[in-house]
Every structure is written in structure tokens, then in C-alpha cells.
Amino acid sequence: MRSAIRLATIIYAVLIYGFIFLPVVTLVLFSFQATSFPIPPFSGPSLRWYQAVLGDARLTSALLNSLAVAVISSAVATLLGFLAAWGFARFRLPASALMRGLITLPLTVSYLIIGMGLLVLFNSIGFPKSLTAAGIGHVVINLPLCFAILYSQMGEHQANIERAARDLGAKEWQVLTLVTAPMLWPALFASFFLSMTFSWDEFVISFLLTRFDTTLPVEIWNLLRSGLNPKTNAVGSLVFLVSIAFVLLFELVFFRKSRS
Amino acid sequence: MTQSANARGGAVPWVAVGPALLWTLAFFAAPFIAMALVSVTVKGGGFSLANYQQFFTDPSYYRALFNSLEVTAIVTVISILLAYPFAWILAEQIPERWQRLALILAILPFWTSYVVRSYSWLLVLAEKGVVNNTLVQLGLIAEPIQLANTRFATVTGFVHFFVMLLTLTIFANLKQLSPSYRKAAADLGAGPVRTFLHIILPLTLPGIMVGAFLTFVLATGDYITPQILGGNNELLMPQLIMLQIGRRGDFPLASALSILLMLVVTVAYLACARWLKIERA
Numbered sequence: 001m002r003s004a005i006r007l008a009t010i011i012y013a014v015l016i017y018g019f020i021f022l023p024v025v026t027l028v029l030f031s032f033q034a035t036s037f038p039i040p041p042f043s044g045p046s047l048r049w050y051q052a053v054l055g056d057a058r059l060t061s062a063l064l065n066s067l068a069v070a071v072i073s074s075a076v077a078t079l080l081g082f083l084a085a086w087g088f089a090r091f092r093l094p095a096s097a098l099m100r101g102l103i104t105l106p107l108t109v110s111y112l113i114i115g116m117g118l119l120v121l122f123n124s125i126g127f128p129k130s131l132t133a134a135g136i137g138h139v140v141i142n143l144p145l146c147f148a149i150l151y152s153q154m155g156e157h158q159a160n161i162e163r164a165a166r167d168l169g170a171k172e173w174q175v176l177t178l179v180t181a182p183m184l185w186p187a188l189f190a191s192f193f194l195s196m197t198f199s200w201d202e203f204v205i206s207f208l209l210t211r212f213d214t215t216l217p218v219e220i221w222n223l224l225r226s227g228l229n230p231k232t233n234a235v236g237s238l239v240f241l242v243s244i245a246f247v248l249l250f251e252l253v254f255f256r257k258s259r260s
Numbered sequence: 261m262t263q264s265a266n267a268r269g270g271a272v273p274w275v276a277v278g279p280a281l282l283w284t285l286a287f288f289a290a291p292f293i294a295m296a297l298v299s300v301t302v303k304g305g306g307f308s309l310a311n312y313q314q315f316f317t318d319p320s321y322y323r324a325l326f327n328s329l330e331v332t333a334i335v336t337v338i339s340i341l342l343a344y345p346f347a348w349i350l351a352e353q354i355p356e357r358w359q360r361l362a363l364i365l366a367i368l369p370f371w372t373s374y375v376v377r378s379y380s381w382l383l384v385l386a387e388k389g390v391v392n393n394t395l396v397q398l399g400l401i402a403e404p405i406q407l408a409n410t411r412f413a414t415v416t417g418f419v420h421f422f423v424m425l426l427t428l429t430i431f432a433n434l435k436q437l438s439p440s441y442r443k444a445a446a447d448l449g450a451g452p453v454r455t456f457l458h459i460i461l462p463l464t465l466p467g468i469m470v471g472a473f474l475t476f477v478l479a480t481g482d483y484i485t486p487q488i489l490g491g492n493n494e495l496l497m498p499q500l501i502m503l504q505i506g507r508r509g510d511f512p513l514a515s516a517l518s519i520l521l522m523l524v525v526t527v528a529y530l531a532c533a534r535w536l537k538i539e540r541a
């Protein structure tokens with residue numbers, strides 16, 4: 001009986017892992033396809049589709065755009081989230097709960113609606129579709145997340161150290177940059193990298209708010225119009241690789257932190 | 261907590277919280293107000309409730325919302341049923357030192373982009389794709405069956421994503437449970453089934469609810485998965501919204517539909533609110 005249960009759990013786990021990895025393995029495998037269709041039988045390995053991707057100026061510039069939008073919007077979201085978390089945690093403000101609720105509210109609204117709203121607003125005030133517009137949208141989706149993470153990490157012992165710094169004559173901005181930020185760096189790092197991964201992968205806001213210069217997910221979407229194509233597999237595999245790199249970096253930093 | 265926060269500071273706290281508040285007001289609240297205002301006009305005209313009227317009277321419009329809710333309900337139930345045992349296996353059956361690795365592996369594809377993930381499923385489910393090819397090779401079917409461009413494909417794409425998400429939330433919840441609950445239940449004579457039904461399941465309900473709510477918000481608002489995998493055979497709400505912008509440039513109607521979608525999500529949020537509090541640690 002016990003070994004039957006054990007066997008059942010192993011089979012179940014293998015099936016679920018199989019389901020989870022089936023599309024990813026298919027994607028990566030057929031990115032090495034030698035012929036023009038990413039369907040069985042596998043005819044590789046060949047790197048021709050990776051060459052095609054790297055030789056495609058639209059894709060490489062979209063990749064750089066995506067990285068730029070991700071880095072800048074994540075930095076802004078982390079900075080604003082950090083300042084707000086510190087302000088709410090350290091000072092008693094009127095209607096604090098209401099304001100905190102407002103800042104976290106975008107978490108409950110889908111990206112599509114946030115993008116639609118910005119499209120309508122920008123359209124009515126004549127703000128052009130651009131990477132900046134998409135970046136503004138990415139800060140909107142990531143700010144609540146950064147705020148929630150950083151606010152949850154503003155502990156009491158840090159407040160005491162801040163108080164000590166103030167007693168020793170530090171100005172508020174010195175307390176923030178020299179005392180609070182260094183103490184919270186793992187949370188700051190977490191906020192920044194989570195924002196990076198969300199911005200990097202985000203499609204619908206960029207789709208609605210950019211026109212000619214666009215981000216990688218939108219450019220991949222444009223590729224999809226030509227149907228199944230190993231080139232899309234290749235660029236998809238590269239995107240996946242970058243996402244994994246973000247996650248592993250994140251893991252390494254936190255693993256080290258939780259051990260020390 | 262906040263009780264010990266110092267009240268002094270003058271302008272300093274406002275300088276700190278101001279930028280985030282202003283950003284949220286300017287780029288989240290204002291767009292929403294703009295959308296609400298535009299939704300009660302008609303394209304190129306003045307005030308009108310025609311957009312809302314159209315939604316409630318034209319079956320092809322409200323059908324999209326029903327489709328969205330139906331697909332989301334199916335996806336949520338299947339994902340919970342698949343993820344719960346999986347999270348339990350990861351939390352209880354795998355040795356402690358391998359758990360982290362097993363979990364990271366289980367949610368690795370979670371980090372691929374929406375577009376790439378949906379495209380990958382298209383590869384798997386295509387007419388001559390991996391699934392059809394394998395079934396034909398095994399002699400289980402004579403001709404490839406249509407898997408892509410169906411509701412089945414949309415549900416599969418969604419379930420794939422939400423199984424990973426729910427595994428994460430349920431796993432976190434299971435790990436928080438103290439083993440003494442189980443011991444106490446056993447000491448009091450409860451078998452594994454009763455322990456599960458009366459102790460473990462109620463205590464992991466918050467994890468399930470958080471996951472189910474995220475599933476609801478993300479699935480009802482996702483355009484990519486139904487568009488790439490489901491095609492245009494049946495429209496879900498986000499597809500209907502995007503259709504108004506893409507082909508017709510009808511911002512008022514798109515705004516009205518977005519607001520209706522948001523109202524539905526808000527109702528769900530209020531229903532789940534007690535499980536979803538964001539607390540300071």
C-alpha cells in the first residue's frame with residue numbers, strides 16, 4: 001500500500017513536470033531545426049535560425065529597446081516604491097491606509113485595462129505612442145509590487161538604527177541613502193529584478209502604447225503572423241534564456257543571503 | 261508597526277510618498293477617469309450610453325464576457341485540481357534539501373514571456389505538431405485532429421501557466437503549516453483522509469484563494485493566450501476589446517468594454533478580499 005502511494009506520487013510528479021516542460025522543450029528543440037518548419041521530424045541540429053535572428057535588425061533593436069525599457073522603468077518603480085514604503089512605515093500620515101491602498105490598487109487590474117486607460121489618456125492629451133509611453137505603463141504595473149515588497153521589509157530594528165543616525169546628526173536624505181537603503185538592499189534588489197522580469201515579458205501595454213520602435217514581445221508577435229517558423233523558436237528560446245538568467249541571478253543572491 | 265513610527269518630519273514624509281502617489285494618480289487613476297468619460301460617448305459624437313446598451317443587448321458582445329468567465333472557471337478548477345497534489349508532493353514527499361531545486365524547476369517556464377509560451381503551445385498542438393504526430397505514429401488516430409484554434413487549446417495554455425502559479429502559492433501555504441497540527445489530529449484518532457479534509461485543506465484555503473484570485477484576474481484580462489491558441493472562433497472579452505481598437509479605432513466602445521471587465525474583476529476582488537490582505541511582516 002505504502003509503496004503503491006509512493007509510486008503514484010512519482011508518476012504524478014513526472015506527468016506534471018512533463019506537462020510543464022513539454023512546450024519549452026518543443027520550443028528549444030525545434031529552434032535547432034535545419035528545415036523551414038518547426039514540426040516533427042527533427043532535422044537538426046542547425047544554428048541557421050539563430051543566425052537569422054541575430055542578423056535581423058528589427059529583432060536586435062527590439063531586444064535593446066526591451067532591455068532599456070526594463071532597466072529604466074524598474075529603476076523608477078523601485079525608487080518610487082522605496083521612498084513611499086519608507087514614508088509610510090516611518091511617519092504617521094493622515095489617511096495612510098487609503099493612500100497605501102491606492103498605490104497597491106493597480107495590482108488588481110489587468111495589464112490590458114491599464115494599457116487601454118493610458119492609450120485613451122495619451123490619445124486625448126496628444127502624447128505620442130513611444131517607448132517612453134510603454135515605460136510609463138511598466139512603472140504603473142511594477143510600482144505596487146515594489147512598494148508591497150519594500151513596505152513589508154521596513155522593520156522596527158531599522159527604525160532604531162535610523163533614529164541613532166539622526167541623533168548623530170545625519171540629515172533625512174543621508175539617513176535614507178547611507179542607512180536605510182544599504183540595510184534593505186536585498187529587498188531593493190528583489191524589487192528591481194522582479195520588475196525587470198515583468199517588464200521584459202510584458203506584451204499588451206507595449207503593444208498598445210508603441211508604434212515603430214517597439215519591444216521584443218511585440219516584435220515576436222509580429223513574427224507570429226507568418227505562422228510557425230523556426231526563427232520564432234530561436235528568438236523565443238533566447239528570450240527564455242534571458243528570463244532564466246534573471247531568475248537564476250535572483251536565486252543566487254538570495255540563496256547566499258539566506259545562508260549568511 | 262505604525263504605532264511606534266515617529267509623527268514628526270514635517271514635509272519629509274510627503275516628499276517621500278508624494279512621487280509614488282502622484283505617479284499612481286496621473287498614470288493609473290487619471291487614465292481610468294479618461295476611460296470612464298470616453299466610454300459614455302460615441303465615436304465622433306457627444307454623450308451617449310450606446311456603448312453600454314450595445315453590450316447588454318447584442319449577444320455577440322455579452323457572449324464574450326460569458327466565454328471569458330466560463331473559460332476562467334474551467335481553468336481555475338482544473339489548475340487547482342492539478343496543482344494541489346503537485347504542491348503537496350513537493351512540500352511533503354521531496355527531501356528538504358532538494359525541495360528548492362524541485363520548486364525552481366517546477367516554475368521555470370513560468371518566466372517565459374506570454375507570447376513565447378502561447379506560441380510554444382501552438383507548436384505542440386498544431387495540425388502536424390508534436391501531439392498529433394505522436395498520436396498518429398502510435399496509431400491511436402488515423403488523421404490529425406484539430407487541437408489548435410479551439411477552446412481546448414486556450415484552456416491548455418492557461419492551465420499550463422496557472423498550474424505553476426497555484427503550485428507556488430499552495431506550496432508556500434503548506435510549508436507554513438506546523439507539523440504539530442497533523443500530529444495532534446493523529447493523536448486524536450483522525451486518519452489521513454479526515455486530517456486532510458478537516459485540518460490541512462481548511463488551513464491551505466488561503467493559498468488556494470490567493471492563487472484562484474490571481475488566476476481570475478490574469479485569465480479574464482489576458483489577450484495573448486486566447487488570441488494565439490483559441491483563434492477567432494469564439495471571442496473572449498480581451499479579444500473583443502482589442503478588436504474595437506485594432507480594426508475600427510473605436511476607443512469609446514473599447515473603453516466601455518474595459519470598464520465592464522474591470523467591474524467584474526472588482527466584484528470578485530471584494531468577494532475574496534478577506535483572504536488577500538497585504539500585511540506588513
